Amino acid sequence: MIRFEAVTKKYDDGTTAVDHLDLTAPTGKITVLVGPSGCGKTTSLRMINRMITPTSGTVLIDDQDTASLPAAKLRRGIGYVIQHAGLFPHRTIVDNIATVPVLNGVSRRQARTQALELMERVGLSPDFAKRYPAQLSGGQQQRVGVARALAADPPVMLMDEPFSAVDPVVRDQLQDEFLRLQAELGKTIVFVTHDIDEAIKLGDQIAVLRVGGTLAQLASPHELLTRPGDAFVAGFVGRDRGYRALGFADADLPVSGEPTVRLGDDVGSGAQWVLVLDHGDAPQGWIDRRTTSGQVTADILRRGGTLATQGGSLRSALDACLSSPSGRGVVVDDAGRFVGTLRLETVIARIEADAAGSQEVPT
Numbered sequence: 226m227i228r229f230e231a232v233t234k235k236y237d238d239g240t241t242a243v244d245h246l247d248l249t250a251p252t253g254k255i256t257v258l259v260g261p262s263g264c265g266k267t268t269s270l271r272m273i274n275r276m277i278t279p280t281s282g283t284v285l286i287d288d289q290d291t292a293s294l295p296a297a298k299l300r301r302g303i304g305y306v307i308q309h310a311g312l313f314p315h316r317t318i319v320d321n322i323a324t325v326p327v328l329n330g331v332s333r334r335q336a337r338t339q340a341l342e343l344m345e346r347v348g349l350s351p352d353f354a355k356r357y358p359a360q361l362s363g364g365q366q367q368r369v370g371v372a373r374a375l376a377a378d379p380p381v382m383l384m385d386e387p388f389s390a391v392d393p394v395v396r397d398q399l400q401d402e403f404l405r406l407q408a409e410l411g412k413t414i415v416f417v418t419h420d421i422d423e424a425i426k427l428g429d430q431i432a433v434l435r436v437g438g439t440l441a442q443l444a445s446p447h448e449l450l451t452r453p454g455d456a457f458v459a460g461f462v463g464r465d466r467g468y469r470a471l472g473f474a475d476a477d478l479p480v481s482g483e484p485t486v487r488l489g490d491d492v493g494s495g496a497q498w499v500l501v502l503d504h505g506d507a508p509q510g511w512i513d514r515r516t517t518s519g520q521v522t523a524d525i526l527r528r529g530g531t532l533a534t535q536g537g538s539l540r541s542a543l544d545a546c547l548s549s550p551s552g553r554g555v556v557v558d559d560a561g562r563f564v565g566t567l568r569l570e571t572v573i574a575r576i577e578a579d580a581a582g583s584q585e586v587p588t
């Protein structure tokens with residue numbers, strides 16, 4: 226657990242970057258610091274590993290005052306990942322990752338073996354081991370940055386906009402992989418970003434800071450979206466927060482049966498829309514019987530609808546209904562097999578009930 230107690234940082238020119246910050250980052254969780262440019266995110270992060278010394282207040286890790294530890298010892302337990310990865314340009318990828326373990330006394334050979342394992346963990350082919358950072362894409366370099374920070378197996382990781390310098394598609398992949406890795410490793414992570422969507426996706430808890438370095442709100446992503454503390458937080462979180470909050474609401478909704486046919490069957494007669502399944506029960510698309518007859522083939526299907534997973538979120542249930550040609554949302558199990566369909570009215574009724582319920586909770 227990392228704890229900020231009344232931490233203030235005033236720079237020599239009189240700028241107050243962080244002002245009486247009280248904050249706890251729980252063990253094994255991701256705490257995201259988010260806020261507009263200049264609100265003191267990086268300064269706060271660097272006070273944890275003492276790259277920056279607080280003007281007053283205390284930063285504790287597992288109840289130990291970080292100021293009482295030698296800086297080198299403190300940093301051995303803290304991985305640090307920054308934007309553009311900050312790799313050593315004249316060292317190969319494998320040696321970049323092996324650097325800290327070697328400094329800690331691990332043999333070069335063993336450190337390289339571990340580095341290769343870590344490359345695999347962060348989704349990098351071992352073929353890159355002998356390359357230099359400039360020979361990798363931005364996304365690959367960020368993966369090396371994460372692998373290097375993990376190499377000494379530190380309990381704490383500090384991450385400063387690690388995925389900001391890559392395009393949105395790669396960023397999305399890096400975020401997904403990062404979440405998978407964290408589910409395995411359970412590090413105590415403090416993650417800085419200016420991107421509220423990234424904060425909501427990654428954070429177990431989110432600290433919104435305002436310029437001047439004060440804490441505007443500390444909350445879970447769901448709470449931040451549904452109950453922003455004030456106008457500043459509401460503005461920062463964004464306008465479509467009501468819809469995005471549905472992504473955190475479980476949709477344990479009753480599904481209905483649905484007429485289905487399989488590829489190769491006759492379209493048949495009956496209700497206007499019929500759902501087509503493959504031989505493993507995976508939904509393939511819909512057929513409009515008003516305009517189609519004869520054998521069901523892949524090229525006559527109306528595709529395009531998203532699928533909702535059983536036990537998934539209200540947002541995915543709503544999207545499945547809205548994107549389905551028949552207006553009925555298709556629900557599948559974890560293996561992608563058809564379970565039933567959802568009606569828009571059912572999803573809307575649940576949204577209304579949840580909204581009414583959350584208004585009854587005292588704030």
Ligand SMILES: Nc1ncnc2c1ncn2[C@@H]1O[C@H](COP(=O)(O)OP(=O)(O)OP(=O)(O)O)[C@@H](O)[C@H]1O
Pocket residue numbers: 236237238240241242260261262263264265266267268269419
């Ligand atoms: N070395 C320094 N000397 C003086 N002022 C500084 C110094 N470093 C940062 N600041 C100021 O402290 C404030 C907080 O800076 P910090 O870099 O912590 O913000 P940030 O939230 O990380 O910003 P960004 O999102 O733009 O990176 C800013 O007003 C900044 O100009």
